[in-house]
Amino acid sequence: MRGESYPSDELNRRKPVSLPQVKAFVFDVFGTVVDWRGGVAREAAPFLRRHGATGAQPEAFADAWRNRYVPAMRKVISGERPFEQLDVLHRENLLDVLPEFGIDQNAIASEEIDELNLAWHRLDPWPDSVTGLQRLKARHIIAPLSNGNIRLMVDMAKRAGLPWDAILGAEVARMYKPDPQAYLRAAEVLMLKPEELCLVAAHNDDLAAARKCGLRTAFVARPYERGPGQTKDTKAESDWDVVANDMNALADAVGA
C-alpha cells in the first residue's frame, strides 16, 4: 500500500491491507468524522437572519469562523499563550468574525453567542462514520485525537452515536496538534508504542505530523469537507499506510 500518491478512488481495487501491529485507531474529528461546515452553517443561518446579515451565505460564515482555527492554536503551540480549551478559542474567533458580516457583538446577548458557539458540539457525522467506527471498535481501541475539548467531544458523541472507547486529544495532552506532544501523549495514556496507534485523518498535514511521531497513518478522503470548491486535501499526498474513500472502506482495508 505504499507509493507516491493514491487517488482515493483506487483503494477498492487494491487488496486489503492489514496493520497487525495497530491496537488503536485515533481520529481527527472535524472534517474526518463529522461535517463541521454543514453543521455550523445550519446553526449560523437563523443567527445571521436574526441579526440582519440577510445577504450572507451561512457556509461562508462557517468558513470564515473555521479559518481562524489554525492561527488561534498556533499561539498555544508557540507558547505565546497558555493552553485553553477549544471552546474558548472558538468563542474568541466567533466574536472576531462577526464584524466581517456586519454584526455588532455588543448588540447580542452573551448567551446567544454561547449558544451559537455550541454548534461545534452538535455536528453531524458523515454517513459512513458511525458504522465504520462500530466495525473498527470490535477489535481495536477507538478514540478521538482531536483538538476539540473533552466536553465538546462528549456532547458530539452522545448526539451522533459515536462509540468512542475514550476521549483523547488536545485537552488530555494540554497541547494542540500538530505539536508532537498531542500525538505522543495519546500513545502514552493508551500504554502503546507510537507504531501501535494509527491516526485516521482527512488532512495530509495532520498525518505527516503523526508519522513524524512514529504513528501509522490512514487517509480518509473527505473531498467536500470545504464544499464543492475544495482544493486542499482532495487526495492523499504521501504514501500513507492506508488510503480509503470512507470509514467503511478503512474498516475493509484493515480487515475489521
Added chain:
Amino acid sequence: MRGESYPSDELNRRKPVSLPQVKAFVFDVFGTVVDWRGGVAREAAPFLRRHGATGAQPEAFADAWRNRYVPAMRKVISGERPFEQLDVLHRENLLDVLPEFGIDQNAIASEEIDELNLAWHRLDPWPDSVTGLQRLKARHIIAPLSNGNIRLMVDMAKRAGLPWDAILGAEVARMYKPDPQAYLRAAEVLMLKPEELCLVAAHNDDLAAARKCGLRTAFVARPYERGPGQTKDTKAESDWDVVANDMNALADAVGA
C-alpha cells in the same frame, strides 16, 4: 432523602428522588461497578498453584494486594512521590505481596508478573452495572472517576461492555482520590459546576471527599465487595443525596 444514616434496604420504600441539577454521573469503579475481589482471585488461583502456594486462598491474596492500594496512593497525594499510573502502583504492590505467600519474585518471569497485573483490566461488572449504566447514560453523561488509569478503564470497559461517555479519573487529574483535585478536575473538563456532578460510590469516604468539593453523592451498597465478612461500608454512613441497593435502583431513584 437526607437523614443520619440509611440502611440501603430501606431505599425502595422511599419515593423517587430527582437530582435535576445533575448533568453527569461519575463513578468509583473498583468495588462500585466491578468486583475486584472475585476477579483478582480468579486470576490469582492458577498463579498461586503454579508457584507452590497451594494452601493459599486466592481471595486472601486479592485482599492482601488490595490492602496496599491506599498506602501506595497516599504517597502520591502527600507528594512523597510523583504521580504514577495505577498499573505501576499495582505492579509494585504485587511484588510486595508475593513473599507473604511464600513466593520468590526472582523465580518468576517478568512477563508473568505483568500478565497477573492485568487482572485488574479484566474484572467483571456486578450483575446490575451494565443495565444501570445504560439507563443513566440516556439523559446524563456517565464516566468513571476512578483511580484506575485510562488504559485500564478502556480495557475493562471493552471487555465488560461498560458504556462510558468518557474516561475520567486519576490520570486526567494526575492526582488520586480523595485529593480534591481528582474530583474538581472532572468537573472542569466536563465544563460543569461541582454540584452538576454526582459521584456514585460504594465507599463512604470517597463520597465524603466528593461532597467537600461540592459534588452530589450517591451511595450504592456493595456489602459483599470484601467478601462475606465485610464490616466497612456495609451501609450509608451519612445523608448522601441518594442511597441505593444497586445501579438499577439508582436509575430508578433519579428517574432515569
